[in-house]
Amino acid sequence: MSDQRVLRPTPISGFPEWLPEIRSVEQRWLDHIRAGFERYGFASVETPSVENLDVLMAKGETSQEVYTLQRLQADAADDTDARLGLHFDLTVPFARYVAQYFNELVFPFKRYQIQRVWRGERPQEGRYREFTQCDIDVINVDNVPLHFDAELPRIVHEILSGLDIPAWTININNRKVLQGFYEGLGIDDPLAVIRAVDKLHKIGDEGVRAILADTAEGRLGLAEEQISACLELARIKGADTSVIDQVKKLGVTSELLSEGLDELGFVLDSLSDLPRGSVVADLSIARGLDYYTGTVYEASFDDDPGYGSICAGGRYEDLAGQFIKRKLPGVGISIGLTRIFAKLVAEGRITAGRTCPTDVMVVVPSAERRDEALRTAALLRGRGFNTEVFHQAAKLGKQIQYASKKGVPFVWFPPFEEGGKHEVKDLGTGEQTEADPTTWTPRPASA
Amino acid sequence: MSDQRVLRPTPISGFPEWLPEIRSVEQRWLDHIRAGFERYGFASVETPSVENLDVLMAKGETSQEVYTLQRLQADAADDTDARLGLHFDLTVPFARYVAQYFNELVFPFKRYQIQRVWRGERPQEGRYREFTQCDIDVINVDNVPLHFDAELPRIVHEILSGLDIPAWTININNRKVLQGFYEGLGIDDPLAVIRAVDKLHKIGDEGVRAILADTAEGRLGLAEEQISACLELARIKGADTSVIDQVKKLGVTSELLSEGLDELGFVLDSLSDLPRGSVVADLSIARGLDYYTGTVYEASFDDDPGYGSICAGGRYEDLAGQFIKRKLPGVGISIGLTRIFAKLVAEGRITAGRTCPTDVMVVVPSAERRDEALRTAALLRGRGFNTEVFHQAAKLGKQIQYASKKGVPFVWFPPFEEGGKHEVKDLGTGEQTEADPTTWTPRPASA
Known part of the structure; x- marks a missing residue:
């Protein structure tokens, strides 16, 4: 072999890899996160790296990001592997898992899952094609007590507090508050407003205003008072339940809004013992994904909010409806380990650990x-x-x-x-x- | 979603997955293996799941087993990802890693790597398309002290002893003994004999004899005394250095044979404090792969030797010659975690652990x-x-x-x-x- 040409090894864009002294820190983080999850009784689940393509596509959302597998030497007639794709998150595999083993699991089922996921994206800052996610979810049959909506940010708070990382904030909101508020304003398509407000941090007040005011066919075409009220709501932010009063002062009412405010109040109350300002109600947080129905979470770095979320999650009504005829609502949150870690490595903010474990x-x-x-x-x-x-x-x-x-x-x-x-x-x-x-x-x- | 047709989730052949009470045992095993590696000062390395295809194919061996990645929605003009494949072992990625970071590593470099690997094989008993390997290797510039040839089976012995699994034996041999012995017999192509003897446990004495005796063009065409001597050597097996004497009694000599016997003797001596019979010199162990040059290891279950090796490895002269113009010899051994674990699960021999970590x-x-x-x-x-x-x-x-x-x-x-x-x-x-x-x-x- 040594007389062959030498093939210069090069890093593959979007697939991070570390020297041993950095890997030892990542390993410590992984242990720390796992211990944090287990301390609250969450059980480990791992799923294969691949799923059948129809499972991955059941929600039909992220098709362009999926990597499919192909056997290098597969003959034309052989397409048995053609339907396998690498999972792009841990939620879809978990939904399939719960449906598959439904009769063997004890509900409410609390699981954590720490695995690599893959997305066939163009690499860019903060985006990876292979990265590690650390997910916890609680799912149950028919309903999930609000207790868990408060427990998940507490766990994440405890975990992030134990990592040597720049200051961060966990922002909380409730989709029922947004949707109920918009309904109370007489808006017909509150989900469209949620999707617009979700862009607020990227496109600003004027950008959102333009979307909401657009009177073209099929657009929202909201009145000026409606738009102002939507933007006023999005400006409300605070560390305690006083935010509830601020929302009420806007004078909008609906049954769903009241329900959402009660839920948000319960979560904030339950977390009131945490250091002030570390968990904040932020009525501008919308989480664009349609499947969230209640509490939503989004954490970011205080000194670089533009980097986007480092943890995110929320409550959903139906985890596995595409796989099983049971209603399985849940609430979950995901720590973007690689998103956090690789950023800090790139910025030289990770203190190298030991090159070996030898004492x-x-x-x-x-x-x-x-x-x-x-x-x-x-x-x-x-x-x-x-x-x-x-x-x-x-x-x-x-x-x-x-x-x-x-x-x-x-x-x-x-x-x-x-x-x-x-x-x-x-x-x-x-x-x-x-x-x-x-x-x-x-x-x-x-x- | 819930009004769509229900997509029945099904297991994917060759991609194992466990219920939480089995996963908790697997997790305990992984922790145990990792602790065992770290106890001897091996450092953790992880590499991406993919390598460039030319890296994977640099040795040109296992082409048909590689899974390549393809973006589901890639357009025809876009072939940037076309050259990525999932790694099929942890040795090729490690070789690339060492070459890439050569100037930043301290040698001898002792690393462990516990990761999933993928092979696009037809699933069959004991073969998986996704499985976890636990590898340790020591590599150095120019030469690797024999100390490590003895250390690796000691570590594996310690680790396997701490797992609740059926009885096993670690078999050791040395390729220099085989090659030197065949050379001493006047055989021109000792590697061809090694490849034949490697099949002994599958095809028996008569099968091997037929290969060795074959006088067709390009075949070995050995004389009867040569064949008998080869088979006699392969029958030698023993728990201590008395095997060295048994080999010497066959009356064959060569410089390489002496060197190999010295090395084998050193390794056996170094391990003589281990429980008798758990590590055994077996002169029939050949390990077919051409790159092994000295000590070779192969462990199997005593009650099911036909299942094949559960750990394997050996010494090689040149880890990364295809990537760097430095001679990097090494010695390594791999524990086939999934091969062991999935077999025992299938046989009902794994005692389920806790369904959750809650105390x-x-x-x-x-x-x-x-x-x-x-x-x-x-x-x-x-x-x-x-x-x-x-x-x-x-x-x-x-x-x-x-x-x-x-x-x-x-x-x-x-x-x-x-x-x-x-x-x-x-x-x-x-x-x-x-x-x-x-x-x-x-x-x-x-x-």
């Missing part, structure tokens, strides 16, 4: 005393320390240098002769002391 | 006392217990039944009135006692 490297004093080094390492491993043995009886300086280059915090010297003492060197402080492998513990400061 | 479910005594339940849960979570709060103030029996159906071990009763006592019920024993959420610890037996 202690044991030196090999001489070929004859290699067994002593192996025994010492086994002792240390048994006590919970990740331990390497240097791979040969090289000069001590070379052995220590290897540990130092890899960032291993401690180097262990087994006795150099029968009956000698063990010693350990803290590469952080340079200090070297006698130590017993059966009792040694590193001082917390340098470990 | 304690806190009941909601009444809507008014929901906050008390939430505070209690927060206390328990802060102390490391995965804790759910029941989602509404339902009848107690209903709340307890939910916990019981999900297999939650403890149900917690916060005070039903101001100033009352907390109680906790062990659902395993039925015992209910007073408890303080700031100090309670479950008795180990039922936790």
Whole structure:
């Protein structure tokens, strides 16, 4: 092989990959997120990376983003794999999963799912073709208590608070408030208004006003007072239930609006113990997707709101209607791990972690005393320390240098002769002391 | 949506998926394997699921098994994604990774990689189209100390010993022994003999004999004594270095054979403290792949050797010659997680785990006392217990039944009135006692 031409390896745009010292941070994040989900009793589910194409297309939405699979050497007559596509989110596979195993699951079913997803998009900033999503959903038969609408942002808050990332805010709204308010204004197509208001942060007041005022055939053609009221509603924002009063002061009423305000109030009340300002009611948050029907969530970075959402979700009426004749409402939220992590890596805001998990490297004093080094390492491993043995009886300086280059915090010297003492060197402080492998513990400061 | 036809969800052949109670076991296995790799200082690497097709095909071997990606709605002119394929193993991506980041890695580089891989094969027993591999490799510039040839089977031994699986054996051999022995017999094409002997367990002595004796143009056409010697070598098997003597007694000599026997002896000696019979030298193990050059490994189930290898690997001379003009030899071994796990699931030999990670479910005594339940849960979570709060103030029996159906071990009763006592019920024993959420610890037996 080595006499062939050399094929220069190049990164593939949209498919992120990390050096070990960055990967170790990502791994820590993944562990942290998983522990956060499990702390609230969510169960792990993983689904295959692929689904049948008709499952992926059941909602007919994101067709252009799906990657399909093709066997490289498939013959023309063989189309058995032609109908497989990589999943583009974790919601569709979860819906299929719940329908498939409906009789074997306990409801309300609380699951988390941390997996890669794929989208055949043109790569651009903040968009990846392969990325990891961390989803939690609670689904139930017929109805899902509001308790969960409040629990999900609490979990996300707890998780994000434990990550070393720039300031963020979780914004909450309720689609019933928007829809009920628009209905109260006498608007016939409230969903069209929601879709317009969803663009507010991109196109501004004037842009939204233009869409709402457009009198062309099939457009909304709202009156000036209606438009002003819609925009006033979208300006309401606040950290506590005073936002409810602000909405009421606009003087619009409808049954759905009251219901939405009660729900929003319940969620805000339930989260009132969290640090003020970290979870905020923002009546401009609409989440364009049609399937949300109540609470909606959207978190973003305070210093870069234009980057878009880093977590998002909401309540939906019917998860799996395309697969099963049972009404399965739910509420879910997704943390965009790669969206957050890759951005911070690109901006140099991730502090590199260890290049390897090794706590202690044991030196090999001489070929004859290699067994002593192996025994010492086994002792240390048994006590919970990740331990390497240097791979040969090289000069001590070379052995220590290897540990130092890899960032291993401690180097262990087994006795150099029968009956000698063990010693350990803290590469952080340079200090070297006698130590017993059966009792040694590193001082917390340098470990 | 719910008025559309219902699309019956069906499993996709070759793409395994588990219920939560099986997934929790798989998750435990993955954690166990990862901890085992990290205990020896191996660093985590993950690569994208795809590689450029010319990278995947650089060795030109497994072309028919590659899945390529295609954007569902790609227009004819747009072929930018046409050259991407899902990786079919973790070795090719690792080779590309090492070449790409050569200047940023510390050598010898010890990495583990636990990821899904894909092969566009016809599904059959023990073959999957998507499966998880757990690989460790050590690579270095120019040479890799023999130390690692002994370390890798030790790590795999430690990991497999900690899994509740049927009895297995790790078989070891050395390609230099085979090649050197065949050379010593005066055979011109020892690699062809290796490929024939590799089929021994499938086609038996007579089958191998027929291949070796074949005198057709381009075939081996070995003499009877040569064939007998080859088969005699393949029958040698043993748990200690006495196998070295058995090989020597066959009276064949060559420089390469001596070198191979020294290496094999070193590895066996280094592992002599492991339980006898768990690691065995088996001179019939050849590993058909041409790139192995020294130590080779192959583990299988004792009660079903025909199922094939559950772990495999070996030493190679040149990992990344197709990508970089540096000689990067290495040694690696791979645990076929899905091959092991899915077989045991299919055979009903995996004991289902918990359906959810919840340790304690806190009941909601009444809507008014929901906050008390939430505070209690927060206390328990802060102390490391995965804790759910029941989602509404339902009848107690209903709340307890939910916990019981999900297999939650403890149900917690916060005070039903101001100033009352907390109680906790062990659902395993039925015992209910007073408890303080700031100090309670479950008795180990039922936790």
